[in-house]
Amino acid sequence: MAESDNSEDSLIHQTLIRNLTEVRERIQAACERSDRDSANIQLVAVTKYAEWSWVQQLAVLHDQFGENRPQQLVERRQKLPDIHWHLIGQLQRNKVRSVLPSCGLIHSVENLKLYHKLADVGKELGIRPQILLQVNISGEGSKSGFQASEIAAEWQTLVARSSDIDVRGFMTMAPASQNPDEARATFRGLCELRNSIVGEEAAMPETWSLADLSMGMSGDFETAIEEGATIIRVGSALFQGLQRPSEAS
Ligand SMILES: *Cc1c(COP(=O)(O)O)cnc(C)c1O
Numbered sequence: 422m423a424e425s426d427n428s429e430d431s432l433i434h435q436t437l438i439r440n441l442t443e444v445r446e447r448i449q450a451a452c453e454r455s456d457r458d459s460a461n462i463q464l465v466a467v468t469k470y471a472e473w474s475w476v477q478q479l480a481v482l483h484d485q486f487g488e489n490r491p492q493q494l495v496e497r498r499q500k501l502p503d504i505h506w507h508l509i510g511q512l513q514r515n516k517v518r519s520v521l522p523s524c525g526l527i528h529s530v531e532n533l534k535l536y537h538k539l540a541d542v543g544k545e546l547g548i549r550p551q552i553l554l555q556v557n558i559s560g561e562g563s564k565s566g567f568q569a570s571e572i573a574a575e576w577q578t579l580v581a582r583s584s585d586i587d588v589r590g591f592m593t594m595a596p597a598s599q600n601p602d603e604a605r606a607t608f609r610g611l612c613e614l615r616n617s618i619v620g621e622e623a624a625m626p627e628t629w630s631l632a633d634l635s636m637g638m639s640g641d642f643e644t645a646i647e648e649g650a651t652i653i654r655v656g657s658a659l660f661q662g663l664q665r666p667s668e669a670s
Pocket of ligand 1: 637655656657
């Protein structure tokens with residue numbers, strides 16, 4: 422048994438190295454096209470659909486992982502505490518207390534109530550939450566997040582909590598469409614929103630940089646990089662070609 426486990430592990434390892442190398446090459450090419458430095462792009466490996474054996478193996482090669490379910494993030498962090506775990510999915514207010522200590526960056530802060538809850542609980546626990554504000558740039562009804570106009574209208578409300586919470590930037594998702602121009606317009610819209618806020622110096626707390634833009638997934642991360650992404654969230658491109666145990670013959 423031990424022998425076949427080993428060869429299976431080594432196959433997973435080889436596939437992950439190949440996929441990671443390919444994703445890094447695509448990042449590099451997008452950076453060259455847009456005159457950017459790839460050192461300024463952080464790759465978050467989205468492990469939400471990954472088998473545990475894949476996650477363990479990837480942890481040898483990479484240390485920034487993203488989960489969309491808070492419970493799974495907490496469980497996996499207990500097993501791999503040295504990984505920096507990003508929360509990229511919906512967070513209910515009643516889960517904040519149990520999840521906050523396990524989260525590195527929370528990408529998915531989608532409304533004011535959650536924002537205030539994170540600031541309150543963080544203050545209580547002595548943790549300054551690191552967050553991104555999720556914005557629904559495309560305006561699709563099915564997408565969660567702040568409306569861009571709401572960010573502008575509520576900016577002073579957000580800033581009022583700046584001693585309790587660190588807003589590191591913004592996150593968005595492109596519409597599910599085959600048309601790359603729609604994704605580009607969404608990514609550009611998020612970058613413009615950030616630039617317009619940073620441009621009004623009076624509106625910026627000293628402790629916030631708003632430097633980060635989390636945008637782009639397996640299908641559209643190159644476009645996102647061309648439009649200013651600093652964090653990309655990539656799942657399926659990293660795990661393609663791996664066979665789930667249930668599918669094994
Ligand atoms: C699943 C997910 C991703 C990764 O998607 P892939 O297409 O597998 O790369 C990125 N961001 C969020 C918010 C997700 O839920």
